[in-house]
Structure formats: structure tokens, C-alpha cells
Amino acid sequence: MKAVVFDLDGVITDTAKYHFRAWKHLAESIGIHIDEAFNEHLKGIGRMDSLERILKFGGRAPDFSEEEKSRLAEQKNEDYRRLIAAMTPNDILPGIQDFLEELRNAGIKIGLASASKNGPFILKSLQISSYFDTIVDPAKLKKGKPDPEIFSTAAVQLGAEPRECAGIEDAVAGIQSINAAGLFSVGVGVPEDARPDWRVASTLELTWDSLRKHWIE
Ligand code: B16
Numbered sequence: 001m002k003a004v005v006f007d008l009d010g011v012i013t014d015t016a017k018y019h020f021r022a023w024k025h026l027a028e029s030i031g032i033h034i035d036e037a038f039n040e041h042l043k044g045i046g047r048m049d050s051l052e053r054i055l056k057f058g059g060r061a062p063d064f065s066e067e068e069k070s071r072l073a074e075q076k077n078e079d080y081r082r083l084i085a086a087m088t089p090n091d092i093l094p095g096i097q098d099f100l101e102e103l104r105n106a107g108i109k110i111g112l113a114s115a116s117k118n119g120p121f122i123l124k125s126l127q128i129s130s131y132f133d134t135i136v137d138p139a140k141l142k143k144g145k146p147d148p149e150i151f152s153t154a155a156v157q158l159g160a161e162p163r164e165c166a167g168i169e170d171a172v173a174g175i176q177s178i179n180a181a182g183l184f185s186v187g188v189g190v191p192e193d194a195r196p197d198w199r200v201a202s203t204l205e206l207t208w209d210s211l212r213k214h215w216i217e
Pocket residue numbers: 007008009010016019042043044045046047050077113114115116117118119171
């Protein structure tokens with residue numbers, strides 16, 4: 001057991017509500033209405049793929065050029081950045097700061113495997129950047145979650161074999177990515193059929209002691 005790799009949105013902090021607000025605003029500007037249920041399908045999915053899903057949902061996929069789509073995604077991101085700029089350590093999900101501290105004290109390496117290009121900015125706002133030994137740059141990946149690439153890359157960057165790492169995710173696509181990469185998978189509030197190796201209902205259940213117990217079982 002050498003390393004733990006964290007997803008960001010839904011595991012470290014809840015950015016989904018800000019993504020939703022910004023996407024809703026953008027979608028409405030082009031006549032598409034999305035609700036919270038639809039937003040579930042955007043969790044863990046990269047920015048351009050999220051936009052594609054929204055356009056397809058609204059039946060407007062053929063109406064925009066690549067250039068226009070980039071502009072729409074940029075517009076959403078500006079809106080989103082305004083919303084997350086106000087985040088503080090109070091926005092860290094319950095138990096996560098203690099868990100990071102325990103991992104560091106146990107000599108376990110810590111990585112971030114988020115689809116978000118705003119990951120480093122968010123860690124900084126939450127004042128927890130110093131816990132992270134590595135952050136995977138999602139811009140350098142060929143494929144997003146559920147492809148295993150992001151978690152495999154995290155293991156490589158941490159100098160560990162996948163089976164020496166655990167990955168923590170709140171999205172089904174994320175669990176699929178962890179399982180395919182061969183890490184021990186931990187699912188936060190994911191459905192049973194997502195098949196995590198260990199399932200917790202809330203981030204409060206994440207402690208180094210309990211993770212270790214489930215991992216070696
Ligand atoms: P950005 P995660 C994902 O974060 C979000 O769940 C997803 O909704 C978002 O579209 C994606 O990051 C990209 O974010 O627009 O900031 O680059 O769950 O992989 O940490």
C-alpha cells in the first residue's frame with residue numbers, strides 16, 4: 001500500500017452544484033433546459049464532452065462549429081471560475097482533511113485524478129495543495145473517465161504499481177476507470193452495481209484505518 005489517488009468533485013469538495021449552475025446558465029442562453037437529474041450524467045465527464053452531451057440532449061449538436069463550441073465551453077468556464085473563486089477550507093467535504101493528514105502521517109503518497117482543468121486552482125482555494133505529491137494534468141490525456149488512463153497515469157506519477165494504490169471516486173464512470181486501471185476502488189455514495197471494492201455512504205467514513213482493513217481483506 002503506497003498511495004491513494006483522489007477524485008476531486010464529489011470526494012474532496014462539492015463543485016457539482018457550481019458546474020450545474022454554470023452549465024444551466026449556458027444551456028438556457030441557447031434554448032436548452034437541463035435539470036439536476038441530467039447533471040448527474042455530467043459528473044466526472046470533461047468540459048467539452050459535457051457540452052456535447054448538453055447539445056445532443058437539446059437536439060442542437062449539429063448547429064455549432066468547433067470554434068463556436070470552444071467559445072461556449074469557455075463562457076461556461078468563466079462563469080464557473082467566478083463561482084469557485086469564493087471557495088474556502090469550509091468547503092472541504094466532511095472528514096477529508098483529517099484523512100489527508102492520516103495518510104501523510106502514515107507515509108502514503110497522495111495524488112489527484114480529476115477531469116477538471118481547475119483542479120490545482122480549487123486545491124489552492126481549499127488550502128490543501130501541500131498534501132498532494134502529484135496531480136494528473138487532464139489536458140495531457142487521450143481519453144477521459146471511464147477509460148483507465150487517468151488513474152494509470154496517477155500511479156505512474158506516484159512511482160507505484162496500480163495494485164499498490166487505492167482510488168476514490170463518487171461517479172460510476174470514475175469507479176469503472178479505477179477498476180480498469182487495477183487500483184483498489186473506493187466508491188463514495190455510488191450505486192452497488194458500480195462494483196467498487198469498498199463502498200462508503202459518506203466521506204466521513206474515510207479513515208486510514210478503515211481503508212487499510214478493507215484493502216487487505
Ligand atoms: P472543468 P472530477 C469533473 O471533476 C466534474 O465532475 C465534471 O462535472 C466536470 O465537467 C469536469 O470535472 C471538468 O471540469 O470544466 O473544471 O475542467 O469529478 O473528475 O473531479
